[in-house]
Amino acid sequence: MKRPELLLPVGTRDMLEAAIQNGADAVYYGVPHWNARGRTEDFSFEDVEEMIRYARVRGVRTFLAMNILVFEREIRDLPEFLEKLIALKPDAFIIQDIGLARLIKAIAPDQEIHASTQMTLASAEAVNFASQLGFNRAVLARELSLKQIASIKEATPLELEVFVHGALCVSYSGQCLTSENFGGRSANRGQCAQSCRLPYRIFVDGKEYRDTNAQYLFSPHDLCALPRLNDLEEIGIDSLKVEGRLKSPEYVAAVAKAYKKSLDTHDKLPATDMEPLEVLFSRGLSTGWLDGVDHQALVDGTFSNHHGEYLGEVSRIERDSITVSTPDGGVTALPRQGDGILFENPKNGLSLGSRLYGVIERNGKLMLQFGRNFELRKVAPGMKAYRNDSPALEKELQHTFADREKSRRIPVDIVLSGKIGEPLRLTMFDDADHKISVESDIAVEASRDTAESANGKKRDFRELAEKELSALGSTAYAPHSLDIRVPANAFVPGKVLRGLRQKATAAMDDSRMSMAASAPDAARGRALLAHASTHKQAQNAHTPATISVLVRRPNQIEALRGLDIDSAIMDFDWGVKYDEPLEQIRELGLKAGMATLRIHKPGENHYLKNILRLAPDFALVRSLGALAILRGSGIPLHGDYSLNAANSLSYEWLLDQGLQTLHPSWDLNSTQLFDLLGNIDAGRLELALHQYMPAFHSEYCAFARALTDGRRFPECGKICTQHKVEILDHKGEKHFLQSDAECRNTLFVGKPQSALKLFPRLTAAGVNHFRIELLDESPEIARRKIQTYVAAIRGNISIDAAIAQAGVEEKYGLSEGQLFNESVWVDRKKATDPKNKPV
Incomplete structure (x- = not known):
């Protein structure tokens, strides 16, 4: 078997040395100003060049992460920046944005590029489709099982990279709008506020549900694939990726050391190697989705922060010590003097800790001794104890990369x-x-x-x-x-x-x-951008607007009778048949469309086959995998926001793949949207004037975790079909939890977003395709909402009057969302020299 590459994260120069000296085969770090970890240190061009040299001399490859969406005004300023960056000869770029991938390949055709997990590639069809852009490697979605990963590997010639360690996102990467909707900071722009780690309260059918310990309902355990490393190697995975550019050098050293040893020996690691993986940073370790879906194991629900190694439960408190009964099998290693010990009672929200003075192990129990300043009386029997810090352990790990005598040498x-x-x-x-x-x-x-x-x-x-x-x-x-x-x-x-x-x-x-010169040329990039702009068409102010309505309940279809709209799109929940609703829509004189799922995974072609069987008047395409399968079917295709088109180069490519219209990414505000419209054929852009914004979109089922003991379907008893569940956030706002046809969850923001205020400018710019999206409204409320929007679009009432009327119908009010947010979040880190930034 080919030994897979071990790929480690770098956020500082010390982390680079920690990774390389402890066994990394490759490292990745962010491009200055342009990467998905906005809070990491911004390296200068000189830093990047020196770090590439340091790594390559030692036989380690360097990947530059540029894995964010790029807006129109930005991408037009990028050719010279990229020319300068590519000239530093990185081994590869990690890319999310389709337009950026095209631009890099235009500037340097031989430059290696990797498709980021932010592209939500979860099937062989999606991976092979993306390969047309020139990608050499795909970083797979983290929600795949070993069986699914193996099936993708068998069906693609591309290199595959899989995450094996670090934080898990509860939402599919590239499909999470929570941070943006709740805090104005886009995860697709490197500014994730980790909204998933916050506490939430659950309301079932209007009443708060207290019979659960899942206060941190969306905070998964951290990933540790060490028990499945041999399986991934047998599958033939090319690269094993560790998350953690915001972690410490000691953390990187510990993870690199452990995974290298496991790859070299193929044996279970001793406690001494596992110890730092838990103590330095962990929210509990699990194999994530590699062993399949288990909603109960994925999320503990009682905490969201670093807890470290679990020591056991407090069984006795004495005058100067606390006795902890360890779990079966004991602890990975005995705590040391000076270690940080955390005691917690999740039910009461009580958390306290102190430095360890001494420890005695006896008969499966730990007697922990503390200094006089720690109030032992606040600790109670039954509290859980963790070791979440160890200065001695950190010092040992520092020696692995700071001590020249221990340096990895050729x-x-x-x-x-x-x-x-x-x-x-x-x-x-x-x-x-x-x-x-x-x-x-x-x-x-x-x-x-x-x-x-x-x-x-x-x-x-x-x-x-x-x-x-x-x-x-x-x-x-x-x-x-x-x-x-x-x-x-x-x-x-x-x-x-x-x-x-x-x-x-x-x-x-x-x-x-030495490596082959890539000869980057910014002029080729500028030529590509100029070509994309030639698709802009002269605007016809007399083109009537087309209106589509997305329905999520079959009973909402009748509410469309007699309305001045053009089409209806069906996007139904698990188990709902499409045959009769499709004919019902046609009987109303409307075009009938079907929406694909937002994610396409191995074994899920049956849903797309159903679209091919029913042959609707059009399909709303939400993933590259679905586009790959439906392209050429003869069914007219329209692209949705989940394809993350944010610039003219992305638009041009996606439309060229067979889409008639395309909805822009919801990461764009109004200024960025009109920048885009200035360089594309606006007549092929569609915009939702009304919709509930999706926040989390997850393989994990919060219904099953919070309301049942079921690990997966059908153990959950289809609880999602029996109740209406709302989630209360830290700001006191409620949001709607919904399931889809593959049991995935979407948390929809409680206040729907209205873009009506933009309507006059949009039509003036040439946009004439508009959408209204429903959620679980009754037919009566749905009809009134649609009538209001149709009246505004057709010019029968003023925009201001329509906005006022639409707001009356909303349970939690109406929002303008991020469309009118012109603020730019800036972290308080040390900035890179402006001359090294593209904007």
Whole structure:
């Protein structure tokens, strides 16, 4: 079997050294200003160049993460920035944005690019479809099981990368709008506020549901795939990815060390290797979705922060100690003096802790001793105890990358040759067939010195040469063998030997750095952007607006009778048949459309086959996998917001794949939307004027976790079909929880978003496709809402009057969402030199 690459995260220079010195085969870090971890340190171009060199010399590949959506005004300023960045010769870019991928390949056709997990690639069809953009590798969605990953691997020639360790998002990456909707900070722009880690209250059929411990309903355990590493290797996964650019160097060192050892030995790791994985940072470790769906195991629900290693339950409190009964199997390692100990009672929300003074282990129990300043009386029997910090452990891990004596070095064979009267030649070979030779500037002389050194021995050239040439401690190399082929009576000054050594190691660095030049050219990127703009069409102000209504309940269809609309899109829940509703819509004289699911996974083609069987008048496409399968079917296709089109290059490519219209990403505000409209055919853009914004879109079922003991369907008893569930957030606002046809959950923001205020400007810009989306409204309320919007679109009432009327119908009011949010979130970190930023 081919050993998979071990890919580690880097957020600081110390993390780079921690990763490389502990076994990373590749590292990834963010492009200055343009990456999905907005809170990491912004490196300068000089930093990026030096870090690439440091890694490549040591045989480690470097991937630059540029995995965010790029807006129209930004992408037009990027060609020169990318030319400069590509010239630094990174091994690959990690990309989310389709337009950005096209731009990079235009500027440097040979540049390797990887499709980020933010592209939501969860099936072989999606991976192969994305490969048309020139991707060399796909980073798969984290919600896949081993069986599903294996099926994708069998069906694609692309390299595959899988997350194996670190934080798990409860929502599909690239499909989460929670942070943006709740806090104005887009996860698709590197500004995730981790809304999933906040506490939520659950309301069932209008009443608060208290019979659950799941206060942190959307906060999953952290991923640890060590128990499944052999399986991933057997499948043939090319790269194993660790999450954690915001973690510490010690964390990176510990994870790299553990995974490298597991890959090398294929054995279960001892407690000493597992200990730091829990203590340094964890919210509890699990195999995530690799073993399939288990809603109860994925989310604990009682906490969301770092807890560390679970020690057990408090069984006794004495005057100066607390006794903890450890779980079966004990703890991974005995706590040490100075470690941080956390005591918690989730039911009462009580949490307190202190530094450990001493510990005694006896008969499956730990007697923990603390200093006098810790009030032991606040701890009660039954509280859970954790070890969540260890200065001693961190210090040990620091030595793995800060101690030069322990540095990971490349073995080299050294040959020094020369004759009297000729220059010295130093030749160096490494284990990867790199060979360099350098010569001295002076000739070798015969020694005339017969004096003895201080220890009574005659000065020996060989001894001097061995000493000078073996002194590689400040380099990436270590001598494997040293062959000196110089006459014994030779004389060469020590500084000449030192100079040769330095020239040789620098030459070896250059040799190991060498790779084919990509010859980036910004002009090719500008030409691509100019071509995309040629699709802009002259606007016809007399083109009537087309109106579609998305229904999520079959009983909402009758509410459309007689309304001045053009089509209805069906987007039904689990188990709802489409045959009769489709004919009902046609009987109303409307075009009948069917929406695909937002996610396409192995084994889920039956839903798309149903669309092909029923042959609706059109399909609303929500994933690349669905587009790959439905393209060429003869069914007219329209693209939805989940395809994340944010710039003209993305628009051009997606429309060229067979879409008639395309809804823009909801990451765009109104200014960015009109920037986009200035460079595309506005007549092929569709915009929802009214909809409940999706926040989380998750494989995890909050219904099953909170309301049942079921791990998966059908153990859950289809609880989602029996109750209306609302989620109360930290700001006191309620949101609607809904399931879909594959048991996935979407949390819809309680206040629907209205874009009516933009309608006059949109029509003036040439937009004439508009959508109204329903959720679970009764037919009566649904009809009144639609009538209001239709009247405004047709010019029968004013926009202001329509907004006022629409707001009356909403349970929690009406919102403008992020469309009119012009603020830009800026972190308080040290900024990069502005000359290195594209904007």
